[in-house]
Amino acid sequence: xxxxxxxxxxxxxxxxxxxxFILFTLPLQAQKHTNxxxxxxxxxxxxxxxxxxxxxxxxxxxxGERIRHDNxxxxxxxxxxxxxxxxxxxLLDRIDWDExxxxxxxxxAKKAGMKYITLTAKHHDGFALWDSKVSDYDIADHxxxxxxxxxxxxxxxxxxxxxxxxxxxxxxxxxxxxxWDHSREIYPLTDxxxxxxxxxxVIPQMRELLTNYxxxxxxxxxxxxxxxxxxxxxDQLLQLKTLIRELQPECLVNSRLGLSIEEDSDVDFRTLGDxxxxxxxxxxxxxxxxxxxxxxxxxRNESEWKSTTSxxxxxxxxxxxxxxxxxxxGPRANGDVPYEISQRLLNMGKWLEVNGASxxxxxxxxxxxxxxxxxHITGKVTNDGTHRLFLHVYNWPLSRQLPVxxxxxxxxxxxxxxxxxxxxxxxxHNQMFTDITLPHLQPGNFxxxxxxxFDYKPEITRELVAKxxxxxxxxxxxxxxxxxxxxxKEPSQKYGTIPPNVGVSATYEAHWKVFIDQPGQYRLDxxxxxxxxxxxxxxxxxxxNEVLKNSFSPTGMTVGEPNEDxxxxxxxxxKTGTFNFPEPGVYDISVKIEAGKEPVKFQWLWLKL
Numbered sequence: 001x002x003x004x005x006x007x008x009x010x011x012x013x014x015x016x017x018x019x020x021f022i023l024f025t026l027p028l029q030a031q032k033h034t035n036x037x038x039x040x041x042x043x044x045x046x047x048x049x050x051x052x053x054x055x056x057x058x059x060x061x062x063x064g065e066r067i068r069h070d071n072x073x074x075x076x077x078x079x080x081x082x083x084x085x086x087x088x089x090x091l092l093d094r095i096d097w098d099e100x101x102x103x104x105x106x107x108x109a110k111k112a113g114m115k116y117i118t119l120t121a122k123h124h125d126g127f128a129l130w131d132s133k134v135s136d137y138d139i140a141d142h143x144x145x146x147x148x149x150x151x152x153x154x155x156x157x158x159x160x161x162x163x164x165x166x167x168x169x170x171x172x173x174x175x176x177x178x179x180w181d182h183s184r185e186i187y188p189l190t191d192x193x194x195x196x197x198x199x200x201x202v203i204p205q206m207r208e209l210l211t212n213y214x215x216x217x218x219x220x221x222x223x224x225x226x227x228x229x230x231x232x233x234x235d236q237l238l239q240l241k242t243l244i245r246e247l248q249p250e251c252l253v254n255s256r257l258g259l260s261i262e263e264d265s266d267v268d269f270r271t272l273g274d275x276x277x278x279x280x281x282x283x284x285x286x287x288x289x290x291x292x293x294x295x296x297x298x299x300r301n302e303s304e305w306k307s308t309t310s311x312x313x314x315x316x317x318x319x320x321x322x323x324x325x326x327x328x329x330g331p332r333a334n335g336d337v338p339y340e341i342s343q344r345l346l347n348m349g350k351w352l353e354v355n356g357a358s359x360x361x362x363x364x365x366x367x368x369x370x371x372x373x374x375x376h377i378t379g380k381v382t383n384d385g386t387h388r389l390f391l392h393v394y395n396w397p398l399s400r401q402l403p404v405x406x407x408x409x410x411x412x413x414x415x416x417x418x419x420x421x422x423x424x425x426x427x428x429h430n431q432m433f434t435d436i437t438l439p440h441l442q443p444g445n446f447x448x449x450x451x452x453x454f455d456y457k458p459e460i461t462r463e464l465v466a467k468x469x470x471x472x473x474x475x476x477x478x479x480x481x482x483x484x485x486x487x488x489k490e491p492s493q494k495y496g497t498i499p500p501n502v503g504v505s506a507t508y509e510a511h512w513k514v515f516i517d518q519p520g521q522y523r524l525d526x527x528x529x530x531x532x533x534x535x536x537x538x539x540x541x542x543x544x545n546e547v548l549k550n551s552f553s554p555t556g557m558t559v560g561e562p563n564e565d566x567x568x569x570x571x572x573x574x575k576t577g578t579f580n581f582p583e584p585g586v587y588d589i590s591v592k593i594e595a596g597k598e599p600v601k602f603q604w605l606w607l608k609l
Contacts, residue, residue: 033261033284037250038268040163041218042285043361044115045319046352047165049289049328050105051075051120051296052149054127056333057091060299067299074330075297078125079174079181088125091333092142100335102149103156108329108337110160112345113352115360117157118165118220118326121150121209126175126201130213134204137175154213165218166209170202170240171232171258172222180231194231206240210247218252219244224273227258234259241266254287269324277314278321281364287324290314292341298330305340308347309394309446315348315359316392316447320376322364347446354418355449358390365389367406367460373468374402375447387457390417391450396442397469402450404434405466405515409458417449425450430584432461433517464586465514472608473514475589477502480510485593490601497560498568501529501601508593508602516581520609524548524576526591527603529555529569536596541576541605543589548577552600571603579607 034042053075060067060074067073068080078088102119109117122128130150131140140146150166157164173179178189178197210216227234237258244251245266252268261267261284269285272278274296277288292311294304315325327345331337337345352359362378369376375392382388389411393402410429414436415422426437434452442448463481465473477489478500486506492499502508516522524541530552539550553574560566581587589607593600 038285045324045359046114047116047326048109048114049118049326051330054091055297057094074295074299095333102153106156106160112349116163121166122168124169124172126173163217167220216248216251221257223256223258278318278323281321289326291328298332308344312446316376320378358449371466387454389452393448400438402436403467406460406464408432411452413453417451418443430517433515465512475512475605482511484509501603504593504595504600510591512589515586519583522579522607522609525573525606526576527573529571529601532598538594540592543579544581
């Protein structure tokens, strides 16, 4: 694996209806560009990745030296540390083959609630984990009893009812004399030489995998750049994909083949970058490959272990955007899965035993992904036509009130997914706002799931700033409906001690909508930095037919960390005034800023009863 970052943009078409609100029905599971082959994939949502091979014997260290790269990806040690082929194969001598049992990986995956497994059948080292007749650089020719890990794993997957995926490194191969490694940037290959590798090794080995092991449910390629930036030609990639379609018509192919979904609609799902989670809803299948540890292959000096909570949040977050999550285990040379990994997977499995209905077969809900500060929403339609929303609550509100903004339709039932009796939770529904009363004790250790049921697809209202669990509204430049003026948006800096803000040298206007469920007198505060010496500029806020006018007061400087010359502008929350909201409903809130002699850095408005 290599780090890979790729941003995507997806356009959505919305329908405008009455009262200038944008109303939607809930397109649960509406991944419009999911083909028949991939339906099981979007239903499964959670899979296991296995990085295991010759490199597992090194454990990230060669002759007392750690792998020569700060990313510490142990599976790259053959290339990084310039190990000779024969010495590299001597790592197989460290393996007790009587202990290696792929079925144990399958059993762990099943206990973890995973529905499919992808094994590194051939990683970049070029070594085949099956009995390949194409080359003797394979496991059968170098192990007692001619082991075939691919065959053993395939049998175990069939036995335990899991789908089988195989990772095959087609672009990079450090063993074949004409395979690609990154040193070819210095010592180039000709197109003819690379095609010799392609026709002699890639195509016949893929034919073996697709012919000798029964149904293969997906082939996972790993070219993290577009083919136009590599030595591979599009014709070679099409040759490979055609072979898969001929031999295994139902086998899925991922975008790291080197062809994007936009370029070739016959590619079944997009693979995001390593440990890159989704940030937007997509209408075709996609997946994040992730690690529990840092390295993909086992590393003896590993110290970075993600928590069960963070792994579950990654899974839930992806599903809430129509995505899958494939989590890597990286067993040791003897096949043992590190305790830190196995325990987290078992914890996830226990959570899924209770809450799996909120993951399997679920998809995105069309409110903005980060609208609610308490967690994420997934949804599905049951066989009887009931529409269910699953509210994944990460932080149980101290008030025991869960505010849900933007759903116009009143739910027929609200209950905890963990409650087999489905005892109804009290709730109040007002137009496009639902306030749910939660029990005192949070039912889950990691994330608790509240279910909202509807007889039909609920309508929603977009472009609302949601009430948060502190019972207020945080209005920021990042959730504004519209902005105009002479301004620059600045991300957080200096390790977050300078918060994200809008720099205004002349004018700035922003506009929000909120739904007020409780009429009354609301206080409004504003956070900004102003480095002038005296009050200056103009600051005008409008809401509920009222106007507050202020100037900017000097905020001064502060110190981020002592003795480091870490002097930064101070952002201060200022009491601005109050607004009276006379009745429940949607209200427009706007701010207009005119800078004075010095620029203003505006951060947020905070509105609370």
